[in-house]
Amino acid sequence: MARVRMRVDGVVYEDEVSPRTLLTHHLRDGLGRVGTPIGCDTSNCGSCTVSMDGDSVKSCSVLAVQADGAEITTIQGLADGPEWHPVQKAFREHHGLQCGYCTPGMVMAAVDLLKRNPSPTEDEVRHGIEGNLCRCTGYQNIVKAVLSAASELRGEGAHPGAFSTPPAGVPA
Amino acid sequence: MIPAEFDYLAPDTVADAVAALAADEDAKVLAGGQSLIPVLRLRLSYPTQLVDLRKVQELRGVRDDGDALVIGAMTRHSDVVADPLVQQHAALVAAATATVADPAVRHRGTFGGALAHADPAGDLAAVALALDAELVAEGPGGRRSIAAADFFQDYLQTALSPDELLVEVRIPKLEGTWSVHYEKFNRVAQAWAIVGVATAVRREGGSIAEARVGLTNMGSTPVRATAVEAALRGVPAEAGAIAEAAQHAAEGTTPPDDLGGKADYRQHLARVLTRRAVATAAGV
Numbered sequence: 001m002a003r004v005r006m007r008v009d010g011v012v013y014e015d016e017v018s019p020r021t022l023l024t025h026h027l028r029d030g031l032g033r034v035g036t037p038i039g040c041d042t043s044n045c046g047s048c049t050v051s052m053d054g055d056s057v058k059s060c061s062v063l064a065v066q067a068d069g070a071e072i073t074t075i076q077g078l079a080d081g082p083e084w085h086p087v088q089k090a091f092r093e094h095h096g097l098q099c100g101y102c103t104p105g106m107v108m109a110a111v112d113l114l115k116r117n118p119s120p121t122e123d124e125v126r127h128g129i130e131g132n133l134c135r136c137t138g139y140q141n142i143v144k145a146v147l148s149a150a151s152e153l154r155g156e157g158a159h160p161g162a163f164s165t166p167p168a169g170v171p172a
Numbered sequence: 173m174i175p176a177e178f179d180y181l182a183p184d185t186v187a188d189a190v191a192a193l194a195a196d197e198d199a200k201v202l203a204g205g206q207s208l209i210p211v212l213r214l215r216l217s218y219p220t221q222l223v224d225l226r227k228v229q230e231l232r233g234v235r236d237d238g239d240a241l242v243i244g245a246m247t248r249h250s251d252v253v254a255d256p257l258v259q260q261h262a263a264l265v266a267a268a269t270a271t272v273a274d275p276a277v278r279h280r281g282t283f284g285g286a287l288a289h290a291d292p293a294g295d296l297a298a299v300a301l302a303l304d305a306e307l308v309a310e311g312p313g314g315r316r317s318i319a320a321a322d323f324f325q326d327y328l329q330t331a332l333s334p335d336e337l338l339v340e341v342r343i344p345k346l347e348g349t350w351s352v353h354y355e356k357f358n359r360v361a362q363a364w365a366i367v368g369v370a371t372a373v374r375r376e377g378g379s380i381a382e383a384r385v386g387l388t389n390m391g392s393t394p395v396r397a398t399a400v401e402a403a404l405r406g407v408p409a410e411a412g413a414i415a416e417a418a419q420h421a422a423e424g425t426t427p428p429d430d431l432g433g434k435a436d437y438r439q440h441l442a443r444v445l446t447r448r449a450v451a452t453a454a455g456v
Contacts, residue, residue, distance in 0.1 A: 002180060019180030019222065022209075041173065043210050044362065046276060055250070055279035061209045062280065065180055066202075066226060112275065131274025133361055 004068040008033060009077025017064045023057075024048045026064035027074060035076040035104055039133075046132030049105035049112075050074045056112035058131070075104035078111065087111050087149040096145035098136030106132045110146045118154055122147065175212035179221040186230060186310055186339055192223045194312045194335040199223055201337060203246060203285030206277045231284070231339060234258055240306075240342040245284020250275070252283050262343045264303060264352035264372050268295045271356050273363045284338045287323075290330045290393070292428075293364040295356065297324055297394040302370045302386030305343050311336035324393035348381075350374045355449035356388070357441055359432075365389050366432045367441040369397075369421075369449040373404075380404045380414075380454060389432075390425040390442055399423045400446055409454045418447035 004026075005014040013031055027033040027050070036059060039047035043061040050059045051073040078085040087110050090096070097103045106129060113120060113128035120128060125146045126139070134142060151157065183189045193199050200219035202208055211217050225231055231246035234255045241261045243252065252258055252269045259266050272278055272286065272295050286296045287307065300307070300320040307318045309332055318331050325331055332338060356368040368388030374381045383404040385397035403417035422439035429435040 018177070020175040020177055020212075022174060022213075025174065041213065043206065043277065046274070049276055052279075056276040057280055058276050060213075061206055061277075063180075063202075063205065063209065065182070066205065066224065109276065128275060130360075130363075131276045 002065050002068075004064050006067050006070050006072055008072045009074055019063065019065050021064040022060055023050075023052075023062040023064050023067050023072075024059035026067075027059060027072070030064070033074050033076055036074045037101055037104060039101065039105070044133065045102065045105070046109060046129075047102050047105040049108040049132065051108060051112065054115075056109055073108075075107055078107065085111065086152040087114070087146070090145040090149035090152065091142070094141045094145035094148055096137065096142040097134075102132060102134045102136075106134065106142060110142075110149065113146070114150050114153055118150060120147070120150060125150075173213050173215060175209070176215060176218050178212075178219050180224065181221060182224040182227050184227050184229075186228060186337060189223050189225060189228060190310055190312060190335065190337055192221070193337065196221050197334050199334075201225065201288070203288070204248065204281040205285075206273065206281035207285070207289045207291065225337075236261070237342070240344050243283050243341045243343065245282065245288075245338045245340055247283045249273075249278035249281045249283065249286070253278070261345045262303065264299050264354065264370055265296070265343060267352055268299045268354040268356075268368075268370055271295055271354060271363065271368075283341065287341065288330060288332060288338045290324050290328050291364075292327060292392055292394060293366075293389040293432075295354065295365060295368055295370075295388055298368060298386030298388040299354070299370045300341065300343075300386075301394045301396050302372065302384040303343050303346070305341050307338055308340045308342065309336040310339045315339070317342070320394075321396070327392040346372060346374070348374050351453045351455065353449045353453040355445045355452065357445055364432070367427070367438050367445055369442070369445040371446070371449040371453050373450060373453040375409055375454060378409055380407055380409050380450075383450060383453075385421070385446060385450070387421070387425070387442055387446075390422070390427045390438060392426075392428075395425055397421050397423075397442075397446065400450075404450065409456055411451060411456055414450050414454065414456060415447050418443050418450060421446035 039045035199221040202222040202224040370386040372384040387395040399420035407413040421442040427438035
């Protein structure tokens with residue numbers, strides 16, 4: 001067993017873990033932070049994405065012992081009290097989800113992208129979330145939500161989305 | 173699945189890491205873990221011990237060493253891509269690294285880890301080969317330098333012995349004015365290259381004076397497309413001549429035949445992607 005100490009969503013936890021414990025399992029099973037889902041088990045899908053010391057990581061491909069001393073933010077630590085993060089708000093407003101399974105990881109990846117690139121093009125948004133798979137939406141509304149959140153975070157207010165013509169069947 | 177049990181050690185120095193590897197032949201080095209941890213989870217490997225390099229500061233960072241750029245083995249992909257020295261002196265490394273996996277994986281995965289893993293579908297080995305990189309290993313007997321051409325020996329097999337650690341990679345600076353391009357063909361939802369082509373081209377006026385071409389996933393190791401390099405020497409920098417030279421891209425290759433593509437399809441891709449890569453690098 002190994003002793004690990006990490007701050008997760010603002011709370012410091014200190015625990016004994018087996019070295020083979022994955023960060024995602026430590027968060028969910030050890031600390032009860034079940035907002036981070038486990039999807040593919042092979043680091044492909046990105047649903048378990050969290051922020052580790054300010055960088056997005058796939059928590060299924062990090063050992064809990066590697067996160068000793070780290071600052072972790074999960075989807076559950078993103079809101080400011082009752083106030084949702086602008087990316088969370090934008091995902092709701094633009095319906096950037098259907099089943100919702102990929103959403104926590106998708107939101108965390110989008111937050112990371114916008115921190116590095118506050119004014120992404122549509123193409124840059126698609127590349128920025130390429131490590132996160134959604135099998136429902138076809139990504140249209142996700143991309144719209146991220147572009148809208150970018151605008152909101154730049155202080156320009158939310159906008160209805162950056163597509164010049166809305167995809168067929170999707171209200172603008 | 174979760175990995176099988178293993179012991180875990182996180183030494184602070186290269187010397188301590190090497191000593192740990194020398195003391196346990198079934199120990200495995202953990203760099204960024206973006207290949208190793210999935211391998212452990214799938215129970216494809218059962219190391220007795222993981223020697224985690226995360227605390228070894230001397231392995232991180234990029235430095236200018238006169239005629240070469242030196243990239244520390246534990247430098248993360250995201251740091252390699254953003255590094256001004258890499259952009260200036262090893263732009264092909266930056267271009268290929270930017271296509272590795274996705275942003276979250278690039279935040280953890282490392283330059284040395286990817287090379288030591290030696291997956292022929294990985295993007296960086298072909299670049300190391302094309303740029304004549306030297307891979308520096310440290311073991312109980314000290315340091316030695318291994319040419320990229322000798323480093324990659326087979327599928328996931330390198331010249332590193334079990335008690336050796338890849339510590340840094342020396343990338344010779346290209347003399348003169350070169351332009352580079354990494355052309356990659358992959359499924360959108362998976363960043364492994366079905367085939368990739370790493371190329372650097374030096375033009376002299378209207379001709380190609382010199383070219384380097386490395387191929388990803390065209391065999392059990394990265395491949396240097398020497399026939400293309402020879403065919404490009406001195407030809408006019410125009411589409412027809414480049415297309416003709418690119419016809420040699422698959423010569424002597426034995427690419428894998430798997431779900432990603434049949435071998436003859438990969439040979440076709442190698443010719444097409446080489447043409448595109450060289451044309452893009454040459455500004456044609």
